[in-house]
Amino acid sequence: MQSSKSLDVFSTENELVSRRFRNSPHYATMKVVSGGNRSDKSATSNSQDEIFSAIATGDEGQKLGDRLSEILNKVFGKTNDRYELKTLSFPEISCLSDFLAVSTRIFLGADEKEVVGLKCFMLKFNRTDLFRLLNLAAKDKIGNPVLARGISDILMMTC
DSSP states (O other): OOOOOOOOOOHHHHHHHHHHHHSSSSSSSSSEEETTEEEEOOOOOOOHHHHHHHHHHOOOOOHHHHHHHHHHHHHHTTSSSSSOGGOOOOOOOOHHHHHHHHHHHHHHHHOOOOHHHHHHTTTTHHHHHHHHHHHHHSTTTTOOOHHHHHHHHHHHTOO
């Protein structure tokens, strides 16, 4: 007599990825560096799950990339040196913040598949947007060294 195994049935690929994410070390309590401060994050928001899914599966990845590019253009305008976060709406700030948080968690967790997926996703950005993300990651109040190092590695891959 064969033993029966219970199988999880997922309605979508995104739900499967989302549940994998919740079971991953990225979902567990971890230290996230943000603006030089360390804070415990014991859970992620739904929008962070969606961003992780877009990065992990490629689904909605193009829309996410386009959205982030629009936000970066709004933040930096025509220059890459000065930025104005005050001009962003709450949903824009939330999207950018969630993307930076998810990216940081992936780089901190160092799960090779997730890091490769994130790098492939970010390689689709143009160099200007990558430099803008690096600029944000290097700033005192927004970025962090983990994210800056990860984005620098991606920029080196584009040379």
